[in-house]
Amino acid sequence: MKGAKLIPLALALLLGLALAQDGKALYGQRCAACHGSEAQGVPGAIPPLAGNPRGQDEAHVLKVIKEGISGPLEVAGTTYNGVMPPMPQVTEAEARAIAAYLKGLSGGSQEAQAVPQVQGDPALGRALYLGQRPLQNGGAPCQACHTVAGVGFLGGGSMGKDLTDAAKRLGGEAGLAALLKNPAFPVMREAYRDKPLTDTEAAALAAFLAQVSQEAPRPPSLYLGRFLVAGLALFALLLLYQAALWQMRPKSLAERIRAQLRR
Structure with missing residues (x-):
């Protein structure tokens, strides 16, 4: 009888281990670019998941993956003000596997450890944004879909959101660079699926957008007037x-x- 009772327990343990193993691989694919390979986060920009009580709550993790989340959030005494968009490409089973993996990180550090960051060149970022310098892997320049204040007489594309305040919305320069390397937005993710940005390009674009975030967003009517002229x-x-x-x-x-x- 004792052996019979232990069988379900052993199966549950094995299932949990399998989920955690799958979750580690999925975490590497879906989350590591922003939250770090060890779930350590980016200091001041992206919260750590290791040692984060919210990361131990499966229901919370599933909700965040499905619906996204925005700041202000306080983790280990640090306030984060970025935005994590929803990730509809992650299935329910994948989300549960990631949640199981994060549960196993309960003994991780309570503080995000500094990780080396590529220094971004805003001048290079501007050239990449405008398409004056092509992206290494052949991706489309940002201006094809987006606009920012102070750049271009007629602005840019209208398909995407105005990026003037992107640095303020998406976790500053470090958060932007991480998102550019691993896009969570469906249209951008598909557009750059086989044409990813390099570390240098992502850092340069993030530095440029951090620079233009000091500009005030311009109303669409301004560009409409310029277009008419x-x-x-x-x-x-x-x-x-x-x-x-x-x-x-x-x-x-x-x-x-x-x-x-x-x-």
Whole structure:
């Protein structure tokens, strides 16, 4: 009887171990780029998951993966103000496996340990953002979908969100670099699935966006007005071009006769 009772317990233990092993691999794929390979987080930007009481709560972990979360959050005496978007690409089973792995990190450090960060060059980031310098793996420049204040007469693309305040919303320069390396936003994730940013590119773009975060976001009406002005200028140029072509056209017989009669 004792042996029979121990069998379910052993199976549950083995299942838990299997989930934790799968969860470690899934954590590496889905979470490590932002929260660190050891779940240590990024100091001041992204909270640690190791030793974080919220990370031990499976229901909370599942909810955050499904719905996302935003600050302010306090972990081990540090307040984090970033945003983690929802991750619909993570299935329920994968989320449970990740939660099981995080539960096994209860003995981790209570504080995020500093990890080496690539120093970002905002000038390079601006060139990459505008497409003046191509991304190494062939990805589209950010301006194709996004706009930021103070860059470009007509702004940028309207498909994505205005990135002027991205550094303030998404965990500062370090948080941005982590998100750029491992996009959680569905459209961006698909666009760069086979064309990931390098560490240097992510750091440079993050540094550039941190720099422009000091600018005030500009209303869409500003760019609409500029677009109308540019459109009118182009229309005037087309009229001048048509007038020049009209003057250069071959004269008809009637026009030649009238010109001779006026002499």
